[in-house]
Amino acid sequence: MLIFPIVFSSCIPHRDIVYLQNKEAATDSIPVITEKQTPYRVQINDILNIRVRGLDQSNLTIFNPVGDENLDADREERAYFDGFTVDLHGEIRIPILGKIGVLGYTTEEIEKMIEDKLLKEQFKETANIFVSVKLTGLRYTTSGEVGKPGTNILYQERVNVFQAIANSGEIPVTGNKKNVKIIRQYPQGQKIHSIDLTDVKVMESPYYYIQPNDIIYVEPLKQKTWGTGTTGVQTLGTIITALSLVTTTVLLINRI
Numbered sequence: 001m002l003i004f005p006i007v008f009s010s011c012i013p014h015r016d017i018v019y020l021q022n023k024e025a026a027t028d029s030i031p032v033i034t035e036k037q038t039p040y041r042v043q044i045n046d047i048l049n050i051r052v053r054g055l056d057q058s059n060l061t062i063f064n065p066v067g068d069e070n071l072d073a074d075r076e077e078r079a080y081f082d083g084f085t086v087d088l089h090g091e092i093r094i095p096i097l098g099k100i101g102v103l104g105y106t107t108e109e110i111e112k113m114i115e116d117k118l119l120k121e122q123f124k125e126t127a128n129i130f131v132s133v134k135l136t137g138l139r140y141t142t143s144g145e146v147g148k149p150g151t152n153i154l155y156q157e158r159v160n161v162f163q164a165i166a167n168s169g170e171i172p173v174t175g176n177k178k179n180v181k182i183i184r185q186y187p188q189g190q191k192i193h194s195i196d197l198t199d200v201k202v203m204e205s206p207y208y209y210i211q212p213n214d215i216i217y218v219e220p221l222k223q224k225t226w227g228t229g230t231t232g233v234q235t236l237g238t239i240i241t242a243l244s245l246v247t248t249t250v251l252l253i254n255r256i
Helices: 003-010 057-063 075-082 107-121 161-166 200-204 222-226 232-255
Strands: 047-053 091-094 098-101 130-135 138-144 150-154 180-186 189-195 214-218
Touching (some): 047 075, 150 161
């Protein structure tokens, strides 16, 4: 009779593997969720892609990479060499303009900053200067119980945690979806945040959308360390196999 408690305790419950459950209501209908996303503020070691446009483009070539027209080729490598890396002092170095402090600013604020500096020091209003600043891809790392651990880069403005994990091979049944860790970079250091992917309210979390250099860690469920299986059938099969082995061993010993 002890087999049944072992079977039920070692298999993984359905509620632990289903995403986005409405845990506060009796029905399965998903309520309207208000997403919360704060503007990303540039950190040290970020790489910025800066483009300057104007009526006379020939006067602006010094501000733009030579390979601008072939941006899709070897995108990651080109972004590294042609982009502007934020140094340890929170600054980038732009031709003619020199060093500009960008740490803690949004890309929109940096665009305005560079545009104002160009109009003040190099060009007139009639030049119709237009500055575009983007992050050179959203780089993040997944580790732990995911299909393909490692570092990935997505060339999108917004990436939520489900998209990031799906791009990393998904979380297997043995991964703890209720306590996914987000390790995030801040000017003062790193912080660890936890989110529950089985709760629909995760979409209201400020950590639902990932940020550059985030580390997503999925810890294994305790059932994995037991090695008895992830479902009741697997667990029962493991127990029966173990009991058969013990019985066979005892019978062989008694025959000796």
